[in-house]
Amino acid sequence: MDTIMKIVSLKEQLIQQNNKINDAQARSSKSFRISSPLIQEVKLFQTKSQQNQKRKESYSTQSNSPTAKYDNFIQFVNTSQISQADREIDDIPRQSLLSSQAFRNSEQLSPRTIEAAKKYFQNGIQFAEDKDSVQEDSYSDSSSSEDQNREGQNDNGDLLLDEELSEWKTLKIEDVFSLFEAKCADNKLKVLPQQLFKFVDKLKNQIKKGSLSLQELQLGVQSSKKIIQLLKNNSKSKCLFSKLLLAKNNLGDQGIQQLCNFLSKQHRSSIVHLDISNNNLTSVGIKQVVNMVSQNQNIISLDISSYDGYNRNRLSRSACIYLSQYIAQTEILQFLKMQNCCIGPQGLFSLSKGFTANRSIISLDISKNDIGKDCSQCFESILSHSKIMELNLRGNFLGDQSISKIGELLKPGLKMCVLNILDISNNKLTSDGINNFFESIQKNQYLERLILDQNNLRGGLPEIIQFLQENTNITYLSMVDCCIYPEVVESIATGLSRNSSLKSLNLSKNFIKDSGAEMIAQSMKYDPNLITNRSLKVLDLSKCAIEDYRGQVLSDAFKYHQGIIEVSLCHNLLGDASGFSLIDLARNNQKIIKLDLDMNLIRLDYMQEIQRLIxxxxxxxxxxxxxxxxEKLIELKSIEQKPEDFLKKEEEFQKKNNQHSQVITKYxxxxxxxxxxxxxxxNKLLDELVDIKKINQSIIISKDNEIQHKQILADYENQISELRIENEKLQNDLEVQNAQFQSKYQVYSKRKSQLEEQKKKLNEKKLQMILQVEDASQLNKDLENKIKQVQDRIKLLQQKTKSKPNNKSTVNIQQAK
Structure with missing residues (x-):
């Protein structure tokens, strides 16, 4: 009896101790859950792994065929508690619900199909958690598994998981029905139940947590009203949409006007991203969108692109001017996509004016807009003034001149450009333009991703060696379909061997061949005497005409490369020898998680072995x-097994709280x-303020006079200083002029002495001339006297001849003459 009583007492003591430990663990888990996130991560990992196992078990027995879906529907109808009228669906054959003539010819859904659909979609459309989550085809199993998970979470008491499940929101099935009917009315189609089920399945697969995705559903003007109704109902719930995706529909200007009128009034809406690409919009609709975005202060991302040929959005020059005005004023918009919108060079010129005053946009996509070659000034105003980090210029046929201008803007200088991602593929670039571009961005500290696809680089890339050697920020380089031959690969390989930052290199669709592959392999091999690349993780050499032997060389190079993770060698000429070496590669280098070898000449068993190893x-x-x-679980369990420490900490915490409360009451x-x-x-100060205000008024007046007097004195002193400066200038000018005058006076005095000497000589000559003139005048006088004598003599002879005419006298007269 004594032993029995001892055992009973020991059991009671053990039970009491266990209860105390459980209470302490519960308290510690609650406090620790709030303080440390490690337990939450561990429990999340455990619960998610359990959910994935349950889902795999449930989906292993199911198929995606329509007959299996119908069987699941019938099973749900039989097991659920519904009325006998709804159970009559069991009597209908399998395909009668979807292919009966009565439902095909009807323009509205019958109440029986609506009730069946409501039962089928009992909890509405659930949002997928992420892309990798399994798509649930049978809704009965999903609802039961969710209830089990929720019960397990309530047992565990994990606060973070409860918060995560509270974000899973649902849509009302009535709103989905009305949206389907509006879609049928827009496309002038009959309302068929089989199309309803397809519509709802497609909607379920598209809609994800936090985003209302209505892409490619052929929605029109009437559907826009139902979209507004969905947004109104969502605004009343706790979980709000942050993304509205309406791409590849046919809303047009009228439908987008209705949607913009609603969103412009919602100043507190939760929508951050708006995608209205491929909706047949013109400049009228784009202006309405710009008005709405300017009024709604929440949208930071806008997509008005045209990705396909149908329902394209077209921006005229007036729309570009209107958009540029908004870009110059906004401080909220950060992401803007305008791909294939017929902007042209004139539209880009008008948009560039808006970017000169913008500081908020960090991502810009203006690809495939036929910009042309003569737009270098537009890029200067866009890049030198804004803070764009991602720029897409694909398919604009810019040419070498524009690319060299962009390279100059990317040089480190006064106007710093902070581009991180640049896409200049398919722009009719040659090796000359790309070499100039590489030379300009050698010391750029911001560019990380560079895409050069579909350009002509046949002429060679000598500048890429210096670029890859000096630039330590580039992490991604793509040169797909660039007419790269082995001569060009040599410079790429040498630059790659000297680089320490590049993580991804894409050289697919080029003529690399065997020699180029061997050069790349040599740059990747480990050699302690040489500098080799160790940072490369992704390499794409697909469609490069690489043969079997060079495949072995590449696999040997990758075998001891510590950083390589993904390798693509598909669509080449690799054979069994390469396959055997690649098996060895996958076995030795366990870091490789992707090895693409499709469309090669490798044996099937080799391929299977490679896939198994990968x-x-x-x-x-x-x-x-x-x-x-x-390890963290073991540490946490060891902590949970010591509740006494937590009790002591709680007591100390309570004491401190009591002390703080006493201090607070005193304060x-x-x-x-x-x-x-x-x-x-x-109150006293208020009375004194009245007197002080009066005194202040008088003081202010006197201060104003003093300020004016000080201003006058300051102006006078400034004038005096200016006059002094002018006087000094004048004195300096006078000294300069005096020096010039003295030099000129010396020259003048020398010239004067010379002239006086010349004057003396001229006077002497003049005297001589005067004497000569006097002598000549005397001679003239003598001659005149002689002439008079002769004339007198002639007269005498003439008189004599008149009295006595003779021949001799006439002869004498003539002689005298």
């Missing part, structure tokens, strides 16, 4: 985090006393 590498890669979590009493004293002083 899948093992993937599993190992995924399970790398499990040991870390297990409150002091605060009340000081508040009363302050009120009394405040």
């Amino acid at each position: 899948s093992m590498n993937v599993d190992n890669h995924k399970s790398m985090r499990e040991p870390y979590l297990k 409150q009493e002091l605060y009340e006393q000081e508040e009363q004293v302050c009120k009394q002083e405040y």
